[in-house]
Amino acid sequence: MDRLTELRAEEAALIARAKVMLDSFPGPSWGTDNQAEWNSNMHRFTQIGVEIKALEEAQEGGDADAITCTALGAAPRGIVSGVRAEGDGVAGLVQQINATITEFKAEHGERLTNLEAALDSTNTRAAALEMNGPAAAASAPHVGVKALRTYGEFKAHFAPKAEGNTEPVSLTDFMRGVAGMQSTQAVHAALSVGTNTAGGFSVPAQTMPQILSALTPVSSLLLAGAGIVPMDSGAKTVTTAVVDAVPTASWREERGGVPESDPAFRGVVATPQSLAFYFKISRELLADGQGIESALQVAIAQAFAQALDYAGLRGSGVAPEPLGIKGTSGVHVIQNGANGKALADYSNFMSATEALLTANAPMPTAAIMAPRSLVKLAGLTDTTGQPLRKPELLTNLPLIATPQIPINLTQGTSSDASEIYMGDFSKMYFLMRENLSIQLLREAFATTGELAFLCHVRADVVITHPKAFAVVTGVR
Known part of the structure; x- marks a missing residue:
C-alpha cells in the first residue's frame, strides 16, 4: 500500500x-x-x-x-x-x-x-x-441535607435510580401503560418493577424530574426558595437538626470561665403524611388527545402544589396535616393591632424585616401573601398620585401571591383579615417519598367510558431555622 x-x-x-x-x-x-x-x-x-x-x-x-x-x-x-x-x-x-x-x-x-x-x-x-496552584473556592461545599429546586438537580438525583435506562418516559405514555393501553417498551419495563402494595405504580425515575419541576411555577413556597428532599424508600421518619437559637459567644480572660449559652439545636422528627387526589379523563382523550402531556403535568402539579403550599404556610400539625410556618415555635409574629389594619404602605414588611434581622436571621428572600394583598399593594399611590415605590431595602424582595392564604380570618372585631409570610425560604423544605404513585380506578367510571387515576405521594414540611421566618397577621 x-x-x-x-x-x-x-x-x-x-x-x-x-x-x-x-x-x-x-x-x-x-x-x-x-x-x-x-x-x-x-x-x-x-x-x-x-x-x-x-x-x-x-x-x-x-x-x-x-x-x-x-x-x-x-x-x-x-x-x-x-x-x-x-x-x-x-x-x-x-x-x-x-x-x-x-x-x-x-x-x-x-x-x-x-x-x-x-x-x-x-x-x-x-x-x-x-x-x-489551586484558587480559593467560590463558595464552601454544601454540607447536610441537599434540597432540590431545579429540573437539573431533580434529573441529577434520579438519574442513578433509572438503572441505566435512559429512554425517556413521558407522563402520558406512563399513564396509558397504567390504563392498559398501547405504550412504549420503556413504560412496560417500568410497570414491571414499579408495582406497589397499594395496587398503584411508582412513576419511573426518568419521569419524576418532569413532574417535580412542574411544581415550582405553581407553588408559592418553591418560587420563594423552598426545596424538595426525596426520602430514602426504606426510612419511615427523618430527624432533622433545627436551629432554635444562635449561641452567644463571649470574650474571656486567660483561664477565665466560659459563660453558659442558650441551647442552639433541637431535633425535629419528620414523618411523611399521605397526600392524594384522583381525577378522571375519557379513554379517547388519553389515547389521542393533542397537548395531553402538558395538561396532565399542569393538573397533577397544581393539585399537589396547592396542598403543599397550604401545609407549608398554615398547616396545623394535627395528623395527617403537617405543621407549617404559622404554627412553628420560634417564628416571629407581627400583629396589626387588636382588630387588624388595612394595607396602606410597606410598614408591615419593614417591621417583619426588622424582626428577622434583630434575630440574626438572613434578609428575607420573598414575601408571600393573598392575591388581594398583592393587588392592593400594586394599587397604592403616593401624595402625587404616582404608584407607591418600595423602600430601598425591599427593592429586590419578590412579592408572591397564593390563594392558599385566606382573606376571611378573624382578628378582634374584624372578619376580613389575612396574613403575609416573609423569611429566607431556603430554610425550609418538603420531605417527600422518592416517587409519586399512580393507580387506575377501574370500576369507578366504567359505565361512562372514563378512566380515573388516583395520584398519591407522602410528604412532610421541615423548617430548619424558625427564626428566619415572620408572619404578619391582621392584614386587611
Whole structure:
C-alpha cells in the first residue's frame, strides 16, 4: 500500500474514533483519560493532514519519488465506520474515504469546534493550576441535607435510580401503560418493577424530574426558595437538626470561665403524611388527545402544589396535616393591632424585616401573601398620585401571591383579615417519598367510558431555622 493511502486510512480511523467518542460522551465535558486520548488523536490528525497535503502537492507536480503506488487493490488496514475496502484500487478507495470525511465533517463540524474550544479552555485552566496552584473556592461545599429546586438537580438525583435506562418516559405514555393501553417498551419495563402494595405504580425515575419541576411555577413556597428532599424508600421518619437559637459567644480572660449559652439545636422528627387526589379523563382523550402531556403535568402539579403550599404556610400539625410556618415555635409574629389594619404602605414588611434581622436571621428572600394583598399593594399611590415605590431595602424582595392564604380570618372585631409570610425560604423544605404513585380506578367510571387515576405521594414540611421566618397577621 502506498503512503498516501495509508495516511488516508489512518485519518479515516481517527475520524471514526472521534465519532464514537462524540456519540458516547455528548457535550463539551468528559473525563481526564478521554480528554488525553482526544488531544493525542487531534494532534495526530493534524500531522496526517500536513503530510497528506505535501504528498498531494508532490503528486500533482509529477514527483514519482514522492509517491510509490504499490499493492493496488489490496485491502488497507485500520479503516472503520463507513469506509470499506473492496479491492477496487487506490483511486476508488481514496474517493470513498474522502466521501466519508466530508460526511463526517458536515455532521459533526460544529460539535468538533465547540468541543475543541472547551478542551482548549480546560487545558488553559490546567496550565494555570499547575503554575499558580489551586484558587480559593467560590463558595464552601454544601454540607447536610441537599434540597432540590431545579429540573437539573431533580434529573441529577434520579438519574442513578433509572438503572441505566435512559429512554425517556413521558407522563402520558406512563399513564396509558397504567390504563392498559398501547405504550412504549420503556413504560412496560417500568410497570414491571414499579408495582406497589397499594395496587398503584411508582412513576419511573426518568419521569419524576418532569413532574417535580412542574411544581415550582405553581407553588408559592418553591418560587420563594423552598426545596424538595426525596426520602430514602426504606426510612419511615427523618430527624432533622433545627436551629432554635444562635449561641452567644463571649470574650474571656486567660483561664477565665466560659459563660453558659442558650441551647442552639433541637431535633425535629419528620414523618411523611399521605397526600392524594384522583381525577378522571375519557379513554379517547388519553389515547389521542393533542397537548395531553402538558395538561396532565399542569393538573397533577397544581393539585399537589396547592396542598403543599397550604401545609407549608398554615398547616396545623394535627395528623395527617403537617405543621407549617404559622404554627412553628420560634417564628416571629407581627400583629396589626387588636382588630387588624388595612394595607396602606410597606410598614408591615419593614417591621417583619426588622424582626428577622434583630434575630440574626438572613434578609428575607420573598414575601408571600393573598392575591388581594398583592393587588392592593400594586394599587397604592403616593401624595402625587404616582404608584407607591418600595423602600430601598425591599427593592429586590419578590412579592408572591397564593390563594392558599385566606382573606376571611378573624382578628378582634374584624372578619376580613389575612396574613403575609416573609423569611429566607431556603430554610425550609418538603420531605417527600422518592416517587409519586399512580393507580387506575377501574370500576369507578366504567359505565361512562372514563378512566380515573388516583395520584398519591407522602410528604412532610421541615423548617430548619424558625427564626428566619415572620408572619404578619391582621392584614386587611
